Amino acid sequence: MTVYAIFSDVHHRNDRLERALSYLATRQVDVYLQLGDLGPSPLPLLDPLPVRHTFGNWEVSQLHRFPPERQPEIAAWPAQLAGEGWLAAHASPVFPPECTDLAATQRYMAQHRPRWMQLFPSLLHDEKAVWAAFAELGAQGRRVFFHGHTHVQAVQQLDPDNHYRRLTGPIMSLHPDAITLVGVGSVGVPRDGNALRCVLFDDVAWEVELVGISWPGTTHLSI
Secondary structure (H helix, E strand, O other): OOEEEEEOOOOOOHHHHHHHHHHHOOOOOOEEEEOOOOOOOOHHHHOOOOEEEOOOHHHHHHHHHOOHHHHHHHHOOEOOEEEOOEEEEOOOOOOOOOOOEHHHHHHHHHHHOOOHHHHOOOOOOOHHHHHHHHHHHHHHOOOEEEEOOOOOEEEEEEOOOOOEEEEOOOEEEOOOOOEEEEEEOOOOOOOOOOOEEEEEEEOOOOEEEEEEEOOOOOOOOOO
16 A cells, blocks of 8 residues: 655745655655646755655746756756556646656647647646546546646546546545546645645555645645
């Protein structure tokens, strides 16, 4: 069994990341997944941890702002993270196949000049992108996709009868034949209240826990 703590969109807010990591240290966490729009200043906070990174649109456009000695490392961050039955990325599982890492994505953008929202659509507001994500996961035989980018914690599911529904937490056991999109929310700039958002994922029980961590303006752990 592996328990993943999955978070995104820190946006340079070291103080908020420190608060989230302090809380997560009280929970069973085996691996941390960081899904992009991190910024350079929080990197040292994550260096001691068992963390896997993927990039967001901010890293693609702002790689030059990272310390020079770390830019080759960041440029090699993959476009997606994957495990048995699951996938994680900043925005969508639908991504150009040649964009294997951050550096390749920069080259793709320089050559093809797509709009940012073509590569990084909102799975909260773009209905076509939502259905494309379900189709891509089905084609890959994946059951769940974790994403950031929207800054909102939201879970969307296509059940075995192809019925769409929104799931609410805090703890959800994922149906083995459903396809689920899990927006992990934002640690740094949440748009769904003051709590700092992330999720915990148990890859044996196939259980997702929506986590909200108290921050000034909240008086309790909100999940």
